Amino acid sequence: MLAPMGYFFPNLLSVQLGPALQSLSRPSHMIMSHLFSKACDQYDGKPNNPRSRTQDKLKNNINYCDVDETGLLMRLVDYNDDGDAEEDEDENGEGEENEKNVGNGNSSGGVGSGNTSNSGGNDVSVRIPLEKAIVESITNASLNDPGKMKKYYDNILIVGGGLSKIDSYDLILTDRINIWRPKYLSTTAFGDIIDFLKSEIKRNTLKKQQMIDEAKGKGSNNKENEGSEGITQEVMDKIDAECELQLDLDKIDQLADEGSVIPVTILPTPREFDPSMLTWKGGSVYGRLKVVNEMWISQKDWDLLGNRSLFYKSIFNY
Structure with missing residues (x-):
């Protein structure tokens, strides 16, 4: 156990x-x-x-x-900025x-x-639990293209001879993901939430810049305490306090409720062969394709490019 x-x-x-x-x-x-x-x-x-x-x-x-x-x-905002x-x-x-x-x-x-x-x-x-690592990875991969999040959750496949040999592992993993996945990361409105965050950041940035321009226009009599922006540090601190990003959680909750819950699908392991041989089976099929000849790394390629040849030759970014 x-x-x-x-x-x-x-x-x-x-x-x-x-x-x-x-x-x-x-x-x-x-x-x-x-x-x-x-x-x-x-x-x-x-x-x-x-x-x-x-x-x-x-x-x-x-x-x-x-x-x-x-x-x-x-954290989502920090990623985009x-x-x-x-x-x-x-x-x-x-x-x-x-x-x-x-x-x-x-x-x-x-x-x-x-x-x-x-x-x-x-x-x-x-050290991070498997279900949390899956949520983290899918979320980061979907930030630039939120539409892919549903595809990722619909095509989770466990390979290797460890977890895939445990009975009912797919049900356990599905339950664990649904338990720990936050509400904002489990809705089809995830893209709308990201767009709303970006608009709030843009609006807050424009507001701050406008206040800085107004402060510069008024000028300051105390030239010694002026910062690099041409305004006093006290005024700058006041502007930062007034322009601190405040997220409207009620609005974000409303956006999340407008979408539907993204289901989690763990693809079952084929019954006809050992799950530990799944990757070898895929490699055998891949090896019979004609395009695989373009993927071979020769000794000359390795001597010239070193491990960079893996990046240029492989169809996947390792």
Whole structure:
């Protein structure tokens, strides 16, 4: 019973931080490091191994299912406004520092602490229940195109020989997703909610800029206390307080109620073969397609491009 519940309560499974990657007690790490070096850009030498938005958002073990309604909406707003900037800052700043810590086996957080790093396949794990990870991933993937959310929830397929071999796992996972999925993330009006948030941000930004322009027009007699905006810090603080983003939860609730609940469909594993062989079955079919010849990575390609050849040759962004 402990093993299947570990998918939904990962803290039941105690995972200890392993020794340093270059430790002789783990020679396999040295072998892997020799075969697959850390992915770096050939022009600036910075790590360029891609990470998903979900990986960056879960650094602090905070997900959409564990915050209140206001916190959830603010996280959606932060994604649309500052997501790219936060990602660039992490990749160029914190990411490099965390790589050193993980590489030396001195990460203060340890496995499951919520810290991630861009260390070429040796990222520190984040403990999060399976149903919450699914909600987080689908939400982040649907922010730019909310219409895809229903398609994602209609096509959830578990592969591998672990969870898929547990009887009635599809019913359990469906119930867990429906229990933890917030109201705003389970409605077909999700796109309308995102549009409303964007309009509120735009209106609030225009209001703030208008107040700043009016304050500049009035001028100030105290030139010493003027900030870079040409107005005093006291006036700027007052403007910030008046223009603080206030979300109309009643309006958002009304938008959510206008839509219907998005059903969750866990695709059942085919009965005619072992679920642990599902990926191999798909690979066998894929291997018989003519287009697969264009996907082969030759020795020359690897010598020229390194692991970048995976990005150029693969039809999926790894």
